[in-house]
Amino acid sequence: MSSAPTRVYYATDAYDAGADLLGRDPGWLRELERRRLVEATHVGAVSSVITDGWQVDRPTFVLPNGANTRHYVGVDDAPLPDDVQAQGPVVGVVGHLSARIDLDVLEAVAARPITLLLVGPRVEQWGGQRFEELVQRPNVVWVGNKAYAELPSYLRVMDVGLTPYVTSAFNQASSPLKTLEYLAAGRAALSTPLPGVTALDTELVECASTPHAFAVAAERLARRDRDDALVRARRELAYTHDWDSRARQLLEIIGLPARGEVTTGSR
Structure with missing residues (x-):
């Protein structure tokens, strides 16, 4: 029997709080996010301010932005x-x-x-x-x-x-x-x-x-x-917050191995 697919919902912003900036209805954004949270196997965001506001019955993860x-x-x-x-x-x-x-x-x-x-x-x-x-x-x-x-x-x-x-x-x-x-x-x-x-x-x-x-x-x-x-x-x-580090952290969170060598930014 094949395992269920891994589905990650990762919020890069508090979308409903930025509805005016996005030109969207905040209620619509909240409902869309609620659906994604239900569908996903792993849920996380760039900030604990976001994840603390979710009502979910599973662990959440926080993965901040990185830099190139x-x-x-x-x-x-x-x-x-x-x-x-x-x-x-x-x-x-x-x-x-x-x-x-x-x-x-x-x-x-x-x-x-x-x-x-x-x-x-x-x-x-x-x-x-x-x-x-x-x-x-x-x-x-x-x-x-x-x-x-x-x-x-x-x-x-x-x-x-x-x-x-x-x-x-x-x-x-x-x-x-x-x-x-x-x-x-x-x-x-x-x-x-x-x-x-x-x-x-x-x-x-x-x-x-x-x-x-x-x-x-x-x-x-x-x-x-x-x-x-x-x-x-x-x-x-x-360098400790570059995108390679973030990718490695995400793979660990969702239980997937890194393919090949992941290196941090060149010094």
Whole structure:
């Protein structure tokens, strides 16, 4: 008799909490997820905030996001971007500029004597006139959407990578990929307090709760001399959270053997 097929339901976000961002009805999303939870043999998510909200009669697993560490190995030798002429220390955000981002924090950072670099598309005129005024400041550079292959070039010019998320149910259940990518590039990482960030349990990622505290920390980190030992430590931490590690963990969770050698990101 053949065994039942393995079916894994893995939630990358708290979908109902992000219904507005997804343009979907939250009730429909909850019902769809309920069906998937019933059908699956293994159920898990990127955050315990998500799994703790499920009513299931079986064990759940938590598997946070990982990072493609190989992509950032040569970041310090990547071509310099030709659309960034920055003066002094540079702090930056990589990713979609949307309602997930705290505009108060960005404005506070831009008020400091450092450069704020924004790399990513603006979603549906997010931020309105406030965003328009922000990117008109002389120390703010917004380069718009960039191909994934170009990201090492932009991270090369950054001293600090920012994860400035608002406090929302959707963000509280998230596992910020960008924070790990900053670490993989050897950059300092600063975030608003999020369970997915504090779960890393490391002093290599700083958190700040208010716009003022965040801006002060961003400037302090940006003006710190680049320490080779810190760069190595950040990268080593990212390697323990790369996608190869995540794949290995998932195979172990569902009881399947790894086929061939699984290696972590090249150092």
